[in-house]
Amino acid sequence: MTADASRGAQAPPELVQLLTPEGERVEHPDYAIDLTPEEIRGLYRDLVLVRRIDLEAVALQRQGELGLWASLLGQEAAQIGSGRALTDADMAFPTYREHGVAWCRGVDPVNLLGLFRGVNHGGWDPAEHNFHLYTIVIGSQTLHAVGYAMGMQRDGAVGEDGAASIVYFGDGATSQGDVNEAFIWASVFNAPVVFFCQNNQWAISEPLEKQTRIPLYRRASGFGFPGVRVDGNDVLACLAVTRKALADARSGQGPVLIEAYTYRMGAHTTSDDPTRYRVADELEAWKLKDPIERVKAYLVRNRLADQAFFEGVDAEADALGKDVRRRCLEMPDPGPMEMFEHVYAESHGLVEAERAEFSAYLAGFETEGVEG
Amino acid sequence: MTTLTMAKALNEGMRKAMEDDPKVLVMGEDVGKLGGVFRVTDGLQKDFGEQRVIDTPLAESGIIGTAIGLALRGYRPVCEIQFDGFVFPAADQIITQLAKMPMRSLGKLRLPVVVRIPCGGGIGAVEHHSESPEAYFTHTAGLRVVTCSNPADAYAMIQQAIRCDDPVVFFEPKRRYWDKAEVDTSGSADWLPLDRARVVRSGADATLLAYGPMVKTCLEVAAAAQEDGRSLEVVDLRSLNPLDLPAVVESVRRTGRCVVVHEAPVFSGYGAELAARVTEECFYHLEAPVLRVGGPSTPYPPSRLEDHYLPDLDRVLDAVDRAFAF
Numbered sequence: 001m002t003a004d005a006s007r008g009a010q011a012p013p014e015l016v017q018l019l020t021p022e023g024e025r026v027e028h029p030d031y032a033i034d035l036t037p038e039e040i041r042g043l044y045r046d047l048v049l050v051r052r053i054d055l056e057a058v059a060l061q062r063q064g065e066l067g068l069w070a071s072l073l074g075q076e077a078a079q080i081g082s083g084r085a086l087t088d089a090d091m092a093f094p095t096y097r098e099h100g101v102a103w104c105r106g107v108d109p110v111n112l113l114g115l116f117r118g119v120n121h122g123g124w125d126p127a128e129h130n131f132h133l134y135t136i137v138i139g140s141q142t143l144h145a146v147g148y149a150m151g152m153q154r155d156g157a158v159g160e161d162g163a164a165s166i167v168y169f170g171d172g173a174t175s176q177g178d179v180n181e182a183f184i185w186a187s188v189f190n191a192p193v194v195f196f197c198q199n200n201q202w203a204i205s206e207p208l209e210k211q212t213r214i215p216l217y218r219r220a221s222g223f224g225f226p227g228v229r230v231d232g233n234d235v236l237a238c239l240a241v242t243r244k245a246l247a248d249a250r251s252g253q254g255p256v257l258i259e260a261y262t263y264r265m266g267a268h269t270t271s272d273d274p275t276r277y278r279v280a281d282e283l284e285a286w287k288l289k290d291p292i293e294r295v296k297a298y299l300v301r302n303r304l305a306d307q308a309f310f311e312g313v314d315a316e317a318d319a320l321g322k323d324v325r326r327r328c329l330e331m332p333d334p335g336p337m338e339m340f341e342h343v344y345a346e347s348h349g350l351v352e353a354e355r356a357e358f359s360a361y362l363a364g365f366e367t368e369g370v371e372g
Numbered sequence: 373m374t375t376l377t378m379a380k381a382l383n384e385g386m387r388k389a390m391e392d393d394p395k396v397l398v399m400g401e402d403v404g405k406l407g408g409v410f411r412v413t414d415g416l417q418k419d420f421g422e423q424r425v426i427d428t429p430l431a432e433s434g435i436i437g438t439a440i441g442l443a444l445r446g447y448r449p450v451c452e453i454q455f456d457g458f459v460f461p462a463a464d465q466i467i468t469q470l471a472k473m474p475m476r477s478l479g480k481l482r483l484p485v486v487v488r489i490p491c492g493g494g495i496g497a498v499e500h501h502s503e504s505p506e507a508y509f510t511h512t513a514g515l516r517v518v519t520c521s522n523p524a525d526a527y528a529m530i531q532q533a534i535r536c537d538d539p540v541v542f543f544e545p546k547r548r549y550w551d552k553a554e555v556d557t558s559g560s561a562d563w564l565p566l567d568r569a570r571v572v573r574s575g576a577d578a579t580l581l582a583y584g585p586m587v588k589t590c591l592e593v594a595a596a597a598q599e600d601g602r603s604l605e606v607v608d609l610r611s612l613n614p615l616d617l618p619a620v621v622e623s624v625r626r627t628g629r630c631v632v633v634h635e636a637p638v639f640s641g642y643g644a645e646l647a648a649r650v651t652e653e654c655f656y657h658l659e660a661p662v663l664r665v666g667g668p669s670t671p672y673p674p675s676r677l678e679d680h681y682l683p684d685l686d687r688v689l690d691a692v693d694r695a696f697a698f
């Protein structure tokens with residue numbers, strides 16, 4: 001009952017790459033990129049810092065300070081490359097793993113921890129950085145991004161100096177009805193939206209072939225818009241491809257699907273045990289394509305950065321890790337009455353009554369305590 | 373007798389059902405090699421193969437929709453929804469198709485589909501992983517809705533649900549997955565029918581009506597109340613639709629007081645149905661109004677607040693006090 005690979009067979013998938021795993025610059029006819037050494041060093045710094053934030057969060061979870069963490073290990077280039085392609089006016093809709101994109105948007109990393117520590121469900125103002133709240137229900141946010149883009153269209157925000165929305169989702173998410181509906185909506189309304197799929201090869205324990213028989217980027221053609229596969233471990237390629245897709249969307253040419261071909265180097269989340277379902281060799285093979293190492297190799301080989309630079313970034317990363325840890329531990333627990341806050345915009349009799357009841361109930365303990 | 377956790381009891385129950393009937397299939401996200409995120413399907417794919425234990429694409433509507441198709445072709449799919457909060461993409465297939473198709477076909481079509489849903493809070497999870505959506509389903513005619521509270525029932529009820537020719541929504545209280553108890557795996561002779569409630573502790577002064585995760589809490593409440601000289605009866609409803617009303621009525625008429633406990637919000641919760649039925653059937657026996665303990669009318673809070681949201685010993689005892697003070 002396995003699929004006959006020859007049915008519907010097409011040319012082998014193409015992969016846009018601008019920096020090889022060995023750190024060699026290669027050109028692509030459609031995706032030129034011209035960055036200053038300083039800009040490339042900046043990308044390197046981003047990659048290292050978000051990996052450090054991630055490592056610290058994993059450690060915090062291990063020590064019981066977070067209930068859960070979804071690591072971005074291995075996906076730094078996909079997130080930094082795409083995240084740095086955004087302008088302030090663009091709007092990003094993340095899953096639960098987009099810590100690198102959050103970094104690019106200027107969201108304080110400590111705010112990402114709140115949801116995983118269990119002190120809030122979001123913890124940042126989406127409008128402040130044009131970075132929506134994390135979405136845990138797989139695929140839901142793709143429709144939100146399309147609707148937001150339709151709003152941009154109606155605001156006249158498309159055209160010269162236009163804006164677009166970008167939505168992140170995984171390979172597993174592509175099976176959801178919502179995601180397919182989002183493709184249809186975006187296509188039919190020519191919405192200024194970029195679908196950024198990080199194909200990290202796994203949806204928890206399910207490998208890609210449980211979701212698709214064709215390369216994911218080719219799904220786009222059936223919906224009537226372009227799709228492109230980019231080396232998701234190549235920050236330059238991710239930046240170039242996302243820049244172009246966003247430029248197209250902003251100028252009114254409609255949606256693009258980007259499949260960033262990458263690998264989830266860690267467990268699905270800290271609750272997961274990948275040894276149950278995947279072999280260690282796979283990880284070893286992907287380690288050779290590490291998103292950070294290749295930038296470092298490039299910088300070194302071309303003498304664009306010296307030892308002092310790398311040491312400086314490492315020191316900055318350590319300081320950042322410490323800072324994130326300290327501020328995570330300082331995060332106050334919410335008070336019980338906060339449960340009743342923010343549910344409705346306008347006064348709501350039932351919630352008010354329950355709030356009063358609960359407050360009286362808690363007060364009962366205090367009196368008891370005094371008496372006892 | 374063997375000592376099993378609830379998760380393992382469910383696993384053994386499914387294994388037995390698969391051995392007994394080759395038409396039984398297990399399907400869902402990560403149910404294969406991983407054995408499900410709670411390991412409830414652990415080892416089943418290894419032993420029964422990928423044809424019978426199916427890792428599906430990541431789409432809940434697809435899981436239930438294709439299960440309906442498989443059932444139409446004579447299979448008995450047992451679907452796993454990974455967490456309570458993720459059943460909603462499947463709500464359309466469950467409510468508009470699964471629940472109604474048998475009746476529409478004048479009984480010609482039967483859909484023996486089981487929808488397993490880990491439910492409830494108390495495990496410190498992120499949002500959408502602690503919901504109690506039972507009332508949405510008890511409100512949908514055509515579905516049976518059941519929930520187990522202990523390993524022995526889990527072992528029996530999952531097999532009964534699989535054998536049942538109606539669609540069954542099967543709620544598994546996830547915070548009790550690791551509770552252990554003796555389970556008799558020798559046969560079905562002693563099993564209570566699937567649609568029957570069980571008195572899990574007898575008492576004379578008040579009845580606590582509970583199901584799933586709250587049964588254990590209520591047993592603790594009854595033990596604590598005993599020390600205050602109050603004798604509480606605890607009824608584990610097990611089946612929410614149909615409700616074993618005679619068992620409930622019998623108990624409440626005897627004790628004269630009734631407190632309903634569930635994790636879901638009180639407002640429009642399953643307890644509202646219980647309170648109404650008990651009031652209708654036991655009016656002249658009641659010493660106090662039926663009281664309900666449950667979640668507030670707010671979304672499930674961040675996990676650091678869940679102990680305040682979830683009914684606990686103190687909150688149930690408080691309601692018991694009020695019932696006695698009336």
Ligand SMILES: Cc1ncc(C[n+]2csc(CCOP(=O)(O)OP(=O)(O)O)c2C)c(N)n1
Pocket residue numbers: 095097136137138169170171172173174200202203204264268401430432454458461
């Ligand atoms: C609707 C829904 N179903 C199931 C889940 C449980 N779940 C969380 S993450 C995940 C896998 C997601 O895989 P993918 O889309 O590839 O993203 P990745 O985690 O690999 O980044 C699943 C099944 C969920 N969050 N939402």
Ligand SMILES: [Mg+2]
Pocket residue numbers: 170171172198199200201202203204
């Ligand atoms: Mg994935």
